[in-house]
Amino acid sequence: AQTVTQSQPEMSVQEAETVTLSCTYDTSESDYYLFWYKQPPSRQMILVIRQEAYKQQNATENRFSVNFQKAAKSFSLKISDSQLGDAAMYFCAYRSAGGATNKLIFGTGTLLAVQP
Amino acid sequence: DAEITQSPRHKITETGRQVTLACHQTWNHNNMFWYRQDLGHGLRLIHYSYGVQDTNKGEVSDGYSVSRSNTEDLPLTLESAASSQTSVYFCASSDLGLAGVNEQFFGPGTRLTVL
Numbered sequence: 001a002q003t004v005t006q007s008q009p010e011m012s013v014q015e016a017e018t019v020t021l022s023c024t025y026d027t028s029e030s031d032y033y034l035f036w037y038k039q040p041p042s043r044q045m046i047l048v049i050r051q052e053a054y055k056q057q058n059a060t061e062n063r064f065s066v067n068f069q070k071a072a073k074s075f076s077l078k079i080s081d082s083q084l085g086d087a088a089m090y091f092c093a094y095r096s097a098g099g100a101t102n103k104l105i106f107g108t109g110t111l112l113a114v115q116p
Numbered sequence: 117d118a119e120i121t122q123s124p125r126h127k128i129t130e131t132g133r134q135v136t137l138a139c140h141q142t143w144n145h146n147n148m149f150w151y152r153q154d155l156g157h158g159l160r161l162i163h164y165s166y167g168v169q170d171t172n173k174g175e176v177s178d179g180y181s182v183s184r185s186n187t188e189d190l191p192l193t194l195e196s197a198a199s200s201q202t203s204v205y206f207c208a209s210s211d212l213g214l215a216g217v218n219e220q221f222f223g224p225g226t227r228l229t230v231l
Contacts, residue, residue, distance in 0.1 A: 004158075045206065045222035091158055102147045102166075102210050102218055103174070106158035 002027045004094050006107035013082045014115050020067075021077045021110045023092030031097040034068070034075045035104070039089040048090070051075065053097070079112075087114040118143040122207050122223040130231055135194040137226050139207030147210045148190040149220065150174075150182065152203040159206060165190055197230045204228070 003026045013019035025034070036048040051059045051068050058066050063083075067076045079086055092107040120141040129135050139148065146167045151159040161174030163182040171182050179201060181193045194201055207223040 006158075043204065043225045045208075047219055050219070102220070103149070103161055103164060104159070104208075104220060106151075106160070108156055108158040 004107040008110045010111045012113045018080045023075045025094050033095045035093040036077045037091045120223040122226050126227050128229045137192045139190050141209040145209035149208040150192045151206045199230050202230045
């Protein structure tokens, strides 16, 4: 069975600085998808960025980028030029690509605080 | 605009009562999911459905049931609520497609307290 591990329960960053959130996963599959979700205090789950395992190029969405290391099974999220609105819980998630399986497997989350 | 809604947003109930949480989506998605969120556990899958009349158990299905009579709705029922089921519940939906990312869209969540 696949597992997702986020080893940093809490992180803090100064406004305008860069922060990296860690995520590792375990799987025997070769094709899958990885996601980072943001959950602000409103509780709404917001997709931040996604990565297809077959793509070697790291995904980027504006100030958000990932460092995807397939061999190491690592999928970290880098937030550049941190803003107060980035303060939230961040979840890493895994999804198999095979068949019709659409289930997401989540990590336990990292609570990010942004200091002004 | 298409959306996914949950009701109620907050619910307090007593141990042993039956509770039903509603989930309604207008995306016309075939896939629907129920997760619970607990501190230290992230989101865990309770039940899911890939279409009308299809339901499947997830990681933490004991004490919960779902039924899918149409595309838009997947209600979650707690047959006899227990204090261990105090949690925040999220419904999500995604397109069926066998290929592609098929992003899941989440509802706003329901906070359930069982006293």
